Amino acid sequence: MPRPKAIEYSEASDAVKAVYDEIKSARKLDDVNNFWKYLANDEKTLRRTWDSVREVMAPGALDPLVKEMIYVAVSVTNNCGYCIASHSAAAAKAGMTREQFQELIAVVGMANETNRLVNGYRVPIDPAFER
Amino acid sequence: MPRPKAIEYSEASDAVKAVYDEIKSARKLDDVNNFWKYLANDEKTLRRTWDSVREVMAPGALDPLVKEMIYVAVSVTNNCGYCIASHSAAAAKAGMTREQFQELIAVVGMANETNRLVNGYRVPIDPAFER
Amino acid sequence: MPRPKAIEYSEASDAVKAVYDEIKSARKLDDVNNFWKYLANDEKTLRRTWDSVREVMAPGALDPLVKEMIYVAVSVTNNCGYCIASHSAAAAKAGMTREQFQELIAVVGMANETNRLVNGYRVPIDPAFER
Amino acid sequence: MPRPKAIEYSEASDAVKAVYDEIKSARKLDDVNNFWKYLANDEKTLRRTWDSVREVMAPGALDPLVKEMIYVAVSVTNNCGYCIASHSAAAAKAGMTREQFQELIAVVGMANETNRLVNGYRVPIDPAFER
Amino acid sequence: MPRPKAIEYSEASDAVKAVYDEIKSARKLDDVNNFWKYLANDEKTLRRTWDSVREVMAPGALDPLVKEMIYVAVSVTNNCGYCIASHSAAAAKAGMTREQFQELIAVVGMANETNRLVNGYRVPIDPAFER
Amino acid sequence: MPRPKAIEYSEASDAVKAVYDEIKSARKLDDVNNFWKYLANDEKTLRRTWDSVREVMAPGALDPLVKEMIYVAVSVTNNCGYCIASHSAAAAKAGMTREQFQELIAVVGMANETNRLVNGYRVPIDPAFER
Structure with a gap:
């Protein structure tokens, strides 16, 4: 079993393409992040994880910025470098200011x-x- | 060295009493929590920790409820039972609703x-x- | 104290060479992995760790593939990059299929x-x- | 917000009862474990978690016993007392022998x-x- | 498989008794701690762990008190309640003062x-x- | 919010320069490490952290070498690569021998x-x- 690789849109199955399309549409992106491209090695986990993340991170009693900051808090505690980078970027996109980031950390x-x-x-x- | 014990106000040194008074006044409590009573075994760490917590948890770019929820997120990730209990209570006191708690977790x-x-x-x- | 370096076979002490030889023979490898080359800085820990790993990972009530997958599970939880890479490789060598890897993760x-x-x-x- | 409590079947909403019924039927149990009774405080997370656990733990390329042992490995690494107890019991029910448990740990x-x-x-x- | 139980000296196998005797002799104790009594469910792991702990914790370039404090540092970081209690006691027995404990924490x-x-x-x- | 960058002395505010000067003087360094240069993005946290680290790491009931080794023990347990590198270096500077490092690990x-x-x-x- 070789090391997993990113699966690009052009080489993806229809089931994977469908998830990619939903992510790109929901997040207004031209391409999905590496997280999804690697998870695509396991179609079932890609679909389940996207459905779960979409449900959990949707606006609700907590707004999306607070949810992204909680995600950063967990990722920093666990020292997940990829997760810190991606969710810091997501929080910034959701409006996190420099001062909010500093207080969060x-x-x-x-x-x-x-x-x-x-x-x-x-x-x-x-x-x-x-x- | 026996196991550390809680230090009650009546038996505390003046330096410890001063910190207890600041905590009770800042948080509008009749008594401080066990966390502070155990930390009082080390007067320097009690003073430094209270000064730091007060600075870090003060209202700023993030409001106190968001800060308490971040505290819960870290404590749940680390599985610190005391910390989950005390900061869930603090978040509830700061206005966290049942729905916010559920989304946080x-x-x-x-x-x-x-x-x-x-x-x-x-x-x-x-x-x-x-x- | 400078940063530890890998100790290659040619520069190793007799005690280290003996462990390297046992590892190469048991695992049918031409050379040992970096883990052992760095651990060789401490001959006692090299010897103790190899003896322990050999005993723990031997076929028993659980077969070697299951044991390697458990090793991956712990390493992923702890986010040990080296350990994830080396034990994923070891599990693959022990016969782990792509589908088993996906379900494991x-x-x-x-x-x-x-x-x-x-x-x-x-x-x-x-x-x-x-x- | 008071501390979450277990929600028993008799007091559960129809949506919660439906999940409980699925769990009891799938696992051949008379009652669900505390994990589900507490998660029932958040109906959406109860439903999502059950659907996810059912998919992830189903027999596949790995058999259920191996999956339960991986669950124990993660829970022991994270020191989640409830999870160690419940998944050790689940692994035993799936056929884990005393020797397998010892080798796992x-x-x-x-x-x-x-x-x-x-x-x-x-x-x-x-x-x-x-x- | 029922939950593991403590194995007392009187009911132990000869191999387990031999380890217990070595521990009691090395540590000048009348009885071994629960850690060893539970580990005794797996004779091989009991023997290997005792041999390893004895080698690692022996006086060397670091004295036993420093080693016990490092053990406490790891156990506190991992939140292992048993380990914090037992190694705090061991450090105290090795001479740790109240001030040293406070600075350690x-x-x-x-x-x-x-x-x-x-x-x-x-x-x-x-x-x-x-x- | 772009990714945080190192703040060099020449571009630092007076408050940050004051902390840098204290660190360089206390540790007899020509320049501060990256840790402080990144923390300088948040002046309050820079000041609080330096004051706390200085108090906690000062010689006391434990000598500075033991304290640095405890720092390494925590950082290795948490897998913080930067912290392992910087505190291993600090411990070496405080006199840690190769044998002490090996026993620590x-x-x-x-x-x-x-x-x-x-x-x-x-x-x-x-x-x-x-x-």
Whole structure:
């Protein structure tokens, strides 16, 4: 089994092309990102992931910018370089300002620190938080 | 060295009492949470952490509710039980609705999934994200 | 202390050469991978790690392909780029098909998602699982 | 917003009941696990997650037992207590023997160790793995 | 396969008893900790892990206290509750003072924070660090 | 919002220059590392982080070399490439020998392994560790 490669539109199956078309249309892009081109190696996972991402990231009780910033927060915590780059770009496209980015990263840093202070001191949950 | 214990206000040093008073005043609470009571075992870290948290979580380009939700996103990713409980409570106090909580957790779940799809397929960063 | 470098066979000590020979013989390779060449900076850890890996990855109740896929699952979760590359290659050599790889990555993604849904909703363990 | 609670069948909406019925039928259970009862707080995420899990965990190129063991491997790496308990039980139900469980955990432990040896020695990827 | 249980000395096989005896003798304990009693379900992993831990944790270029504190640092970062408790106790037994514990946890917290600041800002490695 | 860039001394604000000067003076360097140059995009976080790092990493109950090794342990566990490179260099500058580095990485590897053995076997905390 060789290493997976990007599948370009011109060489894609009809099922993959259909997902690419939906992504390009929904996001107003000329081409899909590498994430989708690699996921296209597995048509079922491409379709399921796109349907799930579209549902989860749609405007709802949280607006799309907040959702993209949450995505960045998770990706920074997990150190997923691709995900940090792509979702920082998506957040910027959704209107994130430089100041919002800076505060986002500052909160992520602080949360990762205090998570470990809690672990180290083995802090028991306050009864008030259990209700 | 025995296991660290909570330090209650009545038994705290003046330096610790001063931090507790600032927290109670800033957050309109009668008592501080266990996090602070355990951190009080190390007066310097208590003072530094409170000063940092106060600066980072203050209203700015992002409002306090968004900041608390980012804190929850990190804590859920790291599986810090205390932090999930305390920051979910803080987010609720800052106005988070049930629908916002649900969407927050759904985004965190999805981001943790796609972070690993990216890793597994070794997706290279699109040149457009590097600019 | 300069950055560790790869130790090639020709410059290796007898103790390191002995481990390299065992690896090449067991895995039918002309040369060992970079992992072993870097680990060779610490002869004791090289020897201990090779002995442990050989024991753990040997055919047993689980066959070597399943073991390599479990290795990939952990490495993808931890985002260890080298480990994903080397154990994907090892799994392919052990017979992993493209379809098996795709299903493996899909399960890893899903598990990372539902792990966080569990954390976010603070799901208590069902009594039936404790038995 | 109070802490999420389990939603039992008798108090569930028709949409939630439909998912519960599908789970009970597919898995031959009298009742669904806490995971689903808590996820039911968010009907859309319940439906999407069940549909995704059902697709991903179905027999395919990998059999269900291997898939459950991969799930355990991820959950152990992430230290998700609920997930370790529930997927260990699911793997046992799918036929995992005591010896298979032991080998699974041994591989997960070893992979988490060598992932960090790789990080610490900053091992570069062998060109052969890039092809 | 039921959930693993602790294996007490009186019910242990000769191979397990031999490991228990070595641990009790090396650590001057009347009984081994739960970690070993659960690992004893897998005799091979019990033996291999004890041999490895004994070699890795032996006094060497780093003294045992420093090694125990490094163990705590990893366990706090991974949020392994058992490991935090057992290695904090081991570090205390090796002479860790309250002040050393506090500084240890403070460094672990700070490192977890700056690790994420680095990720968020996508900081490239300084050429000087590559040499 | 374009991708953050390094801010060089010559183009920095007075507030940023002041931090750079403090770092160069405290660490006897001609120039600050990329970490600080990128963090300088957010003056408040630059100032807060430098003040915190200076306080946490100062000689105290633990000497600076031990603190740098703990930093490396966390960074290796989190797989932060930049942090591993920069703190390995800082530890070497603080006097870490090749043998100390090797033992450090060996302990980090072992701790990451046994953390997962504990998770997999769901080992309950010994009552003695709770006191």
